[in-house]
Amino acid sequence: MEIVIGTRAWSSWSLRPWLALKRTGADFRETVVELRQGEATAQAISPHSPSGQVPVLKDGDLVIWDSLAICEYLHERFPEAGLWPADPVLRALGRSAAAEMHGGFMALRRECAMALDVEPSPTELSEEVSRDVRKIVARWNQLLDRSGGPFLLGDWSIADAFFAPVATRFRTYAIDLAAHGDTGPAAAYAARLLAMPDFLEWERAARA
Numbered sequence: 001m002e003i004v005i006g007t008r009a010w011s012s013w014s015l016r017p018w019l020a021l022k023r024t025g026a027d028f029r030e031t032v033v034e035l036r037q038g039e040a041t042a043q044a045i046s047p048h049s050p051s052g053q054v055p056v057l058k059d060g061d062l063v064i065w066d067s068l069a070i071c072e073y074l075h076e077r078f079p080e081a082g083l084w085p086a087d088p089v090l091r092a093l094g095r096s097a098a099a100e101m102h103g104g105f106m107a108l109r110r111e112c113a114m115a116l117d118v119e120p121s122p123t124e125l126s127e128e129v130s131r132d133v134r135k136i137v138a139r140w141n142q143l144l145d146r147s148g149g150p151f152l153l154g155d156w157s158i159a160d161a162f163f164a165p166v167a168t169r170f171r172t173y174a175i176d177l178a179a180h181g182d183t184g185p186a187a188a189y190a191a192r193l194l195a196m197p198d199f200l201e202w203e204r205a206a207r208a
C-alpha cells in the first residue's frame, strides 16, 4: 500500500488517515507532496489523485482519494485493528463525530490552520471560532462520558484520528478550553492525543 500525503506540518487531512494506517500495523510506503507551491503542487498531486487533493491511498489498482473514505476502507480491510469499536452505538456516535469534523467546524479550520512548524502563541479568536471550540469541547465531553474514555469511544478509534489535528490547533493557538466550557476532561484528552507515539512520529518528521 502507498499513502500520498501533503506537507506534514500543514496537512491535517493527511494526518488523519496516516494515523489510522499506522494503527493497522500494515506495511506501507509514503509519498509526500509539497503543498503551497502553486502550479508545482497541482502537478505533483495530479498523477496520484483524481480529485487533485491529498491524501490518497493506493492499494493495488484501487485509489481512494478522501481522508474519511480511506479510514473506512482501512477499517474494512483490517477488521482486527479495531479502528471502530465493536459496539454499534459507540460506532454510530463516532461516525457522527468524524463526519461532523470532516464537513464542519469551518471557522476553526479557516482561521486556525494546522501549523506544526510554528511555536504556540495566543491568538484572539473570532466569535465563530469560539463557537466551534465550545461545540468541540461539548462533543468530546459527551463521547468521553458515554464511553468512559480514555479516548472518545473508549479505545483509540478513527474518531480520535479526526480530532488529532484539532488538538494541535488548540495548542498552536493557545486556546483556553476552560474558557469554552471545559472542566478538565477535554484538555486532558487533547494532551493524550498529542502524546500518542504515532502522532509524535508524525510531528518529528514534520519538524525535521
Ligand SMILES: N[C@@H](CCC(=O)N[C@@H](CS)C(=O)NCC(=O)O)C(=O)O
Binding pocket: 006, 010, 011, 012, 013, 014, 035, 036, 041, 042, 052, 053, 054, 055, 065, 066, 067, 068, 102
Ligand atoms: N475532503 C478532502 C480534503 C482534502 C484536502 O483539502 N487536501 C488539501 C491538503 S490538506 C489539498 O490537497 N490541497 C491541494 C493544494 O493545496 O493544492 C479529504 O478529506 O481528504
